[in-house]
Amino acid sequence: MTFRKLKKIERPTPADIDIAQSVAPLPIDEVAAAAGIASSELELYGPHKAKVRLQLLERLADAPDGHLVVVTGITPTRFGEGKSTTTVGLSQALGAHAGQRVFTCVRQPSQGPTFGIKGGAAGGGYAQVIPMEEFNLHLTGDLHAITAANNLLAAALDARMFHEATQSDEALYRRLTEKPFSLVMRRRLAKLGIDKTEAVALSPEERRRFARLDIDPDTIAVRRVLDVNDRFLRGIRVGMAETERGHQRDTGFDITVASEIMAILALTTSLSDMRERLGRIVVAAQRGTGEPITADDLGVSGALTVLMRDAIMPNLMQTLEGTPVFVHAGPFANIAHGNSSVLADRMALKLVGGDGYVLTEAGFGADIGFEKFVHIKCRASGCRPAAAVLVVTLRALEMHGGPEGGVRAGAESNMARHIENVRKFGVPCIVALNRFRDDTDEALQTVCAVARAHGAYDAVVAAHFGEGGAGAVALAEAVMRACNEPHPPAFRMLYPLAMNLRDKVQVIAREIYRAKEVTFAPEAERKLEWYESRGYGRLPICVAKTQYSFSHDPARFGAPTDFVLPIRDVRLSAGAEFVYPLVGSIQTIPGLPTRPAFYDIDLDPMSGRIVGMS
Amino acid sequence: MTFRKLKKIERPTPADIDIAQSVAPLPIDEVAAAAGIASSELELYGPHKAKVRLQLLERLADAPDGHLVVVTGITPTRFGEGKSTTTVGLSQALGAHAGQRVFTCVRQPSQGPTFGIKGGAAGGGYAQVIPMEEFNLHLTGDLHAITAANNLLAAALDARMFHEATQSDEALYRRLTEKPFSLVMRRRLAKLGIDKTEAVALSPEERRRFARLDIDPDTIAVRRVLDVNDRFLRGIRVGMAETERGHQRDTGFDITVASEIMAILALTTSLSDMRERLGRIVVAAQRGTGEPITADDLGVSGALTVLMRDAIMPNLMQTLEGTPVFVHAGPFANIAHGNSSVLADRMALKLVGGDGYVLTEAGFGADIGFEKFVHIKCRASGCRPAAAVLVVTLRALEMHGGPEGGVRAGAESNMARHIENVRKFGVPCIVALNRFRDDTDEALQTVCAVARAHGAYDAVVAAHFGEGGAGAVALAEAVMRACNEPHPPAFRMLYPLAMNLRDKVQVIAREIYRAKEVTFAPEAERKLEWYESRGYGRLPICVAKTQYSFSHDPARFGAPTDFVLPIRDVRLSAGAEFVYPLVGSIQTIPGLPTRPAFYDIDLDPMSGRIVGMS
Structure with missing residues (x-):
């Protein structure tokens, strides 16, 4: 593949949009060709985006699959801990620095919030998908x-x-x-x-x-x-x-x-x-x-x-260092499974071939995104993750450890439990400690040691935000080692589909969230019965729960155990094929704050350049 | 330009989608190159659609404009009289048969009605824009x-x-x-x-x-x-x-x-x-x-x-005979001006150059679409039509003539008044009589004679629906003659912008609709005063009126004169720059019938081919 390392790194790290606009994207047909996509399989959407036809899967039906690596995280703060950034940065490291065949599969972000509170979702700093404006706006219309x-x-x-x-x-x-x-x-x-x-x-x-x-x-x-x-x-x-x-x-x-x-x-x-x-x-x-x-x-x-005929084709874009990215599907992690598309993963696995790597991101913390990645997405795709990257920040660990316990307590509670959870599925867990400017080496090394002590395959500090792929080379090496272990652990699901819906919810609540008990409201009981009686009992479960705690209470940090998980209601996605219990109330359409992001977003009418997007 | 005549014509004329799918579209970059669009000005959206960058207008700033021909119609029946079909068929005739440089500019249809009652709007029969599915569905997302x-x-x-x-x-x-x-x-x-x-x-x-x-x-x-x-x-x-x-x-x-x-x-x-x-x-x-x-x-x-940054670029497609088409903007003719974009017209006029032809369609009958084309669109664009094509059918004339008068009476009333109206603007009016299978030559010739007697520049029978461009060669020749007259009439507007809003409404009602009087409801009066006082008095007028009669009453056919036009309310489009009086109530979102078109629309999952779209 024809990647290119970043030429110039500035400090302090400039605004995302300034970095994104400072790099001229490669023509997307070049990115496609380097990734092994035939021109007859490509539908260009302007010079920097393309859709890839599903016929590629037929052409490569007999090709070996690459290593599938899922990027997940500990229980996050309100700011997010950088899963997307790590997914992109690791891709840049594997491709442009370690010389590996690599593909990154990420979710398409919702366009609405770009104009509200949240910034874009194309990664950040020197680890971004570009052009970031197109990534965050219409993309190809899916x-x-x-x-x-x-x-x-x-x-x-x-x-x-x-x-x-x-x-x-x-x-x-x-x-x-x-x-x-x-x-x-x-x-x-x-x-x-x-x-x-x-x-x-x-x-x-x-x-x-x-x-x-x-x-x-x-x-x-x-x-x-x-x-x-x-x-x-x-x-x-x-x-x-x-x-x-x-x-x-x-x-x-x-x-x-x-x-x-x-x-x-x-x-x-x-x-x-x-x-x-x-x-x-x-x-x-x-x-x-x-x-x-x-x-x-x-x-x-x-x-x-x-x-939906065109939307089914994955969208090809690129990272700042020219590695190929599929941007495809972005189901709401609050009420759906929060993972990018099965088709993008499958195509990418064929394209990188037996020695290559496909990075895919699972939304929210590992208690939600990774669990659903395995139980819902892997069931649908038939793909198996070779390794999981658990994204960690000192900021989040501090929150989990609280004012007394601090970073170490946060690591020993929240991070340790996520590592343990990932390993329950037979997947090696590599901790990626996302470095922030004011982090001390001592604190970072402490966390790495705690991670290894609690069963992480490895734990490394990553600095892709400020350095691009060069900052994630150690992480890339750890991932490569994990994927090439001669005796990998056996991958497994925590529940079989044949189990009834109620019991499946219990398994997730006990094994992953560590609730001591689960209660079902009468409405939920009634619906579960109806689903079972109408033949929907064999679907997997997709719990709609806060991402800010293992429990249903977003204020409970660390690794709570003594809680009763209340299932208020359940819903059915018979087409998507899952049943989703609702824990607490879920907001399904955001609002605009008093000063929404749109106040700062404008267009330079002369250059046509977008300003003020973050 | 590299056009290609249709190879095979079947009778009776097959379904639109079958004809559309029977012709393999040219790669759109070839269509673009033949039309003189530089590859750096093109943004592909799949193999058969592209957006054209506005920088083309800078490159061709000094090129001469081609002849602008506007396609309009008499007061239509509920089935429509084939304005889009004529616009496309005439383009095929001028390009693939008469060897002229030609560009067609049409509106993008609304997607919603495709699944309701109305069929697509890509023309019909052997005069269509292809691929018709893409034309009627997402297009490029505008x-x-x-x-x-x-x-x-x-x-x-x-x-x-x-x-x-x-x-x-x-x-x-x-x-x-x-x-x-x-x-x-x-x-x-x-x-x-x-x-x-x-x-x-x-x-x-x-x-x-x-x-x-x-x-x-x-x-x-x-x-x-x-x-x-x-x-x-x-x-x-x-x-x-x-x-x-x-x-x-x-x-x-x-x-x-x-x-x-x-x-x-x-x-x-x-x-x-x-x-x-x-x-x-x-x-x-x-x-x-x-x-x-x-x-x-x-x-x-x-x-x-x-x-809206990408939407501003016109969309390039092609006709069945490979002539280039801009599909851009489709303002609701019920409450807006119902004309395709100024930018598409301007780009097309430069691309065809001094000897070429640009066909553009104006929605509804000439009392609405053509009047707004001149007073609103030409004001905004600065372009001048060299000729107007008035689309006529025997079916509509029969309706206008009524059971006693028949086709001749319809021609002498409704058609004659539309011809007269078009000529008021100093624009030569060519009648295109859209031939249907059961039409007799005698009736068709009668109408042509009436048209000429009432001041039409020429009147010709057109059969592009069943024959493609070959069926509209006589029409193409008439258009070419009109555009190349050594002493063309002087183009003029019927009202100056400096006139107050009330008087402008009066001019349109009296000169075009031939109302004997106009009344304004108190709400309308109040708003007009407010607009005048806030500096909106210099905007042009865009009357929201039924398309089925010169009057406000859709049941009054022919050429009514003795009516009072009631202005119920007025609204302001300060960004689009017009004031729109409402005559009667206007439905601004359609519903679905008991058996909507969506029942028949499906996808062949194996070939990915769309079936059942009309």
Whole structure:
């Protein structure tokens, strides 16, 4: 591959956007060619972004997979501990400095928060994905496709309820069958056990069953989405215009990345698999029968697939040192699994080949992101991590250790437990201690020693933020050693899918969070039973829990043990294929502060250069 | 240019999507090179779409402009009379058959209706823009960018009102000035006449004036938008979640193309012009003072520009016969001017050069689309049409003539008046009679004769739908003759901008619609006065009126004269730069029928081919 080391490093480290704009990106077709992507597999989106066609997987079907390395972290502070930065910096070290074949797979960030509080998510300092403006904004439109698809599904649901409420069985059936049964209608006929192909052949009872979804409004599971920090859309009442004749309903918007369609994009393995998953999305239950009503039943799943046809292709970008990056899918870590796409990982593993490395990031701390990476993503992808990198900062350890215990206590509690958790899965855990300017060598070495004492494969200080790939060479070497161990530990899941949903939640709560007990609210109990009875009992679990503590209480640092984990509610992502219990309340669309980031974001009209983005 | 005639024509004409998928598109970089676009000016979006950089206008600043030909139509039926088809077919005729340099500029269609009732808008039959799926779906994301920008503006407005309602002057000012005054804040300071650069320097009174926009909720002019046919969003109540503490408000969504930002995209002439226009959008009036509150005042206009940075570049596609097409901007003809972008026209005129032709389509009938093309778009662009093509069908003339008068009466009333109207502007009018399968030669020739008798420059039968460019060669020849007349008529506007708003409305109503009188509702009167008093009196007028009649009553066919045009309300697009009177009620977001088009749209998962789109 044709990487290039950074030419010039400034101190103190300049602003992210200034560093990002100071390096001219390589033409993306050159990055692609160096990574082994054929030009017929590439769809350019401007000079610095491209989509890669899935046919690459067919061409490389027999190629050996590279080593998959997952980057995770300890329980973070509100500032984040630099997982993305480490993922990118390690990639630069492996590629541009250690001469290895390497690919980095990261999540696409939500666009809305760029204009609110949070800065971008392209890494930081001298470890970034570039161009960072394009990374943080539209990219190639995947988030927009999800918004369009999700909202078509929601519109189809409300329109269908309206038409059912205002038309007789006969009129409804007549209008639905104005044209011959379409592909998706035949799916509904099959589900109903009606083996007829002509609309006229159905009996009145069959017509009624076909045409009346009879959706129970209290069970509706679909909300609309927008990729905007719009707090006033959290709770809304729709249908208030006269044309809707009083058919009002209370609902709300989530941020786009919280859409189930995003989780589907992240977990799907092919176009036909995506088609099936989209069709299986459960939008509500039928009144009386409790039968799940799906996107297939609404007749909209083919159209959703068409809207998502391009989004399924991973997006190719590059790091500051020219190593290739797939940016693909960014499911909301609060209510979904928070991992980038299965397809990007699979393609990258083939592209780097048997000796190469693929780095992929798992959102939040290892109690959430890494656990879901294994139990949900690895199950969907069939891939196995060769090693995990646990990102640690002194700042976070200090918080966990508290005013009395300090860094050492934080390391011995929070970090040690994350190391232990990772090792439960049979995955070697390498601690990457992200160096900050004021960190002392002594404190850093103490933490490394604690990490090794608690079972870390190795622990190294990394300085990629201020130095680029050169600052993460020691980390790269540790990763390479771990991946090439002659006798690696045996990888394992902590629960089998055959276990019932309740027990699976218990396993995660006890083994990973270390709760002494789990309680289920009556609503949660009821839904779990319903899921089991409708055939969703074999899905994995995706707990929606705060990232700021092993427990459900964000104020409990360190390694709490004496808590009871309360499951307030559970939800189903039948298309993405997981059940997600809610622990506490989860905000699914952020708001704007009094001075949002947008005040500082502007465009130099002469150069077209974006200013003020961070 | 390297065009290629269609190889095979089938009869009867196959479905649009089958024709579209039967022709392999040329690589878009070849189309670009043939059209004279430098590779450094091209940003590919996959193999068949590209954006063209505005720097092309600098390179070709001194090149002569080609002939600008605007395609318009008579008052249409509900099926449409084929303006897009004619625009595309004429392009194929001029380029692939008559050997001329030609460029076609069309609007980007709304994505939402593709899944509702309406079919695509890429032309039809053997006169289409391809790939038609990409034309009708995401294209290069311009509509998505508008959705994002419009909704960021709306979120900023509601969030600001919330923060003002829940914070003291002091707290508000302190939070707003946590960071130094940004570029956009300095605009507000300048507007308020405060000549200070440090936050601490402002007096308490100046701080209050700076921080309190004090928006009058009854005057809010911004609605949210989505590109989805979602009738339940027409009227909504926002702010119903507990976190918004009871600050509820009734509002609604429009379809994305109805956003003022779309109209701005269509009328802007450069990146810096777009920045200024976005900043000038009036979102509401201040309580008490009635001062217009703008996107600049909200501090969000720089961010809006950043979101629209790529959307400003026209999108290059091709016709079935390989002639180049710009697809750029599609302002909702119901409430905006319904014309494609000024930038696409300007670039195309330079690219074809002095002897070439640029075809551009104006939405709706000539009473609306052509009038706005001249008074709004030509004012913004500075371009002048050399000729207008008036699209006519026997079907529409029959409707206008009624059961007794028939086609001839329809031609002598509706068509004749449109010809007369076009000629009022000093533009030669060529009638293109769109041939349908069952049309008789006799009827067609009758209409041609009537057209010539009523002042048409020429009238020809066109059969591009069934024959491609070969079917529109006679039309192409008529257009070429008209554009090369040695003594062309003098182009003129029907009203000067200096005229007051009321009088401008009167001119359009009397000269174009032929109303005998215009009435203004009190609300309309009040607003017109407010606009005049705030400096918006010099804007052009964009009447929002039904397209199905010269009058405001869609049931009045032919050429009515004895009607009073009632102006119910008026609105302001200060960024797009027009005032739009509302005649009757305008639906700004469509709904889904009982069997929407999405039932038939699906994806062949094996080939990835889209099926069922029309």
